[in-house]
Amino acid sequence: MFEALLLSTLLSQTVTGRPASAEEIRKFDITVFPDGKGLPAGKGTAAAGKEIYKAKCAECHNEKGEGRDQQYPRLVGGVGSLTSxxxxxxxxxxxxxxxxxxxxxxxxxxxxxxxxxxxxxxxxVTALLLHWNGIISETFELNEKTLPQVKMPNRDGFIPDARPYQKLKK
Amino acid sequence: MTSNKRRRLLALCASFGLASCAKQESTTPKSPGAGLSMRPYGDRSPFEKTLRGARESTKSIGVGSSRTPLHELYGTITPSSLHFERHHAGVPVIDPAQHRLLIHGMVDAPVSFSMDDLRRLPSITRPYFIECSGNGGGELAGNAGADASRSHGLLSNSEWTGVKLSTLLSAAKMQSGASWVIAEGADACRMARSIPIPKAMDDALIVYAQNGEAIRPEQGYPLRLLLPGWEGNASIKWLHRLHVASEPAMSNQETAHYTDLHPTGKASIFSFEMEASSVITRPSGSQKLAGAGFHEISGLAWSGRGKVAKVEVSTDGGKAWQAAVLDEPVMSKAVVRFRLPWQWDGQATVILSRCVDETGYVQPTREQILADRGPNSTYHYNGIKSWKVEADGSVKNV
Structure with missing residues (x-):
């Protein structure tokens, strides 16, 4: 306890680390949150994504997101399979x-x-994957406003960790 | 004698099984230069061949894992060279002089630390295990590993040195409402995980040393997050950014992966703790007992919830259980070695171990786990592991 108190006093006086500038933070911060915070301005449609996907993604994820050689993740389909x-x-x-x-x-x-x-x-490319999964139309414009509003089919599929499944002693 | 002649003599001794001849020859060098001389950075004896089992999971180099050969090691500390690996975009080369840790988001004083800054702060040194939550996934799926490396080798235990994360967050002055911190690595895929603030302020560490020297590149050089007792994936390696927030980022790793699917189709999310587990490493799969008589049964036990309280061992397929000795000190969220003397009667049998931790949690059977969360939960398998000892002394997975 004494050590913690002493430490907090010392740390508030000690220059360790330097203040991070807004520019530095902007350069490194790429976090995107589910509510869209962090998304940069921009737009795209599935139609526009086809050529990019073909050039940059298809080598691993295959022509229509079906994955490849059981090595590269499948991106499309599987709805209804989670209980199988x-x-x-x-x-x-x-x-x-x-x-x-x-x-x-x-x-x-x-x-x-x-x-x-x-x-x-x-x-x-995001629009294309959502379109191939039947979530948006080929012409729907995804941008920083519309993307967070897209409701994914498995949006409600997650529950808090309920472990341990056995009673522990207090 | 020239070294060539020495080698030929050693080979000759070995081929005739003349162990004593080989031993005498190797321990009594005929010239001072024939043995291992002083070296600036040591290596093990050339007779020692233990290796990690490594596997690339795609044709893109850098995605895969390697396993600690638990069945060939002693004690509790994993040699740094044999620590298990799991990478999602290779191992980056990072110059520590250029590396910085940025803390930003819901803080009043965004701050950037150099490695020297971090080393100036009060340090903590403790042993902790790191276990991939996919460890034992094959056991759950019914493809049990032939040896302890393949069954449990995504587990390692090291002495770590670093700074308490709470020290850094206090320095950055967290704002009220801050409840998560998103940790991001400097690897090519910028792997990120969201960590609840209570854990960050409890025992989370930012570590720069492993077993007394700088952490290895594969373990996150020069800096990694270490979340004691939690799934290894969340202990972000090559740590360069901590983003304090009021909500989790729902990153790829914490949604698409590292979630535990139940038979209902729902999946547990943010299931961080690694529950109590154990494995007998001697005798274990791929080994062979030399004959009936005395053998020591020995293995490893651990719990992400605290200290191991007890390990029980059965040598008759689970009918009778005996308490094993735990080698002191037993440390919280660290691996402990257990031992039990055994007189083997030479008959085929099955040996098992069962860990109980200080919370009273008892390591479950595979059947219990299947009943609790089904066959497709993938992560956090910690079922009781059994090995079959055949009458000829060979040990196999069952």
């Missing part, structure tokens, strides 16, 4: 938030050259 003996978890059947699709593509894809797609391109 062989669940198929995809963007359409499993992912609860559309913002996660945008965020995943923007931060981590294409695998070899992540963060090279421009926001408009990411909106377009």
């Amino acid at each position: 003996p062989k669940p198929v978890k995809t963007v359409g059947s499993y992912w609860p938030h559309a913002t996660t699709v945008w965020d995943t593509i923007f931060r981590a894809m294409p695998y070899e050259t992540p963060r090279t797609l421009k926001p408009d391109e990411v909106y377009a």
Whole structure:
């Protein structure tokens, strides 16, 4: 307790770390939240996403998001399979938030050259995946306002961790 | 004797099974230069060959895992070179002089720390295990591993040194309403996980050292998050950003993966704790007992909820259980080694271990886990592991 008090006093006086500038934060901050906070301005449609997908995504995820060689994740289909003996978890059947699709593509894809797609391109590819999963039409414009409003089929599919399943001693 | 002649003699001794001859030859060098001389950075004996089992899961290099060979190790500390790995976009090369940790979001004083800044702060050194929540996934699926590496090798235990995350968050002055912190790595995929603030302010560490030296590149050099007792995926490696927020980011890793699907079609989310588990490592799969008589049964036990309180071992397929000795000190959220002397009668039998932690939680059977959360929950499997000892002494998975 004494150590904690002493430490908080010392830390408030000690210069360790330097203040982070707004510009520095802007440069590094790529977090996107389910309510759309963090999404950059931009727009795209499934129609516009086809060429980008073909050039940047199809090599691994296959022509229409069906995955490849049981190695690269399948992105399309699987709705209704979660209660079956062989669940198929995809963007359409499993992912609860559309913002996660945008965020995943923007931060981590294409695998070899992540963060090279421009926001408009990411909106377009996201729109394509949502369209292939029957969630939006081919001409629906995804942008920073409409994307967080898209309701994913498995939006209500998640529950809090209920473990332990056995009674613990107090 | 020249080194070539020495090698030939050693090979000759080995081929005739002349262990004593080989031993004498190897321990009594004929010249000072024949053995291992002083080296600036040591390595193990050339006779020691233990390796991690590594697997790339796609044709894109950098996605995959390697497993700690638990059945070939001793004690509780995992040698840094044998710590398990799980990467999602390879191992980045990061210059520590350039590396910084940014804390921003719902804080009054956004701050950026250099590695030197962090090393100036009060440090904590403790052993903790890290276990991938996919450890044992094959056991759950019914594809049990042939040895303890393949069954439980996504578990390692190291002594970690670093700064309490609460120290850093206090320095950044968190705002009221802050309830999550999103941790992000500097790897190519910028892997990110959302961590509840209560854990961040409890025992979470930002670590820069592992087993007395800088953490290894595969473990997050130069800086990683360490969440004691929680699934390894959340202990973000190559940590470069902490974003304080009022809600989780619902990142790819915490939604599409690392959620536990139940037979109802619903999935548990933010299931962080690794529950009590154990595995016998001697004798275990792929090993062979030399014959009837005395053998020590030995293995590892751990719990993400605190200290291991008790490990029981059965040598008759689960009919009778005996308390094993726990080698002191038993540390919270760290691996403990258990031991039990055993007189083997030479008959085929099944040996098992069962861990009980300080909360009273008892390691369940596979059947119990299947009843609780079904066959497709993928993560957090911690069922009792059994090994069959055949009459010829060979040990197999059952």
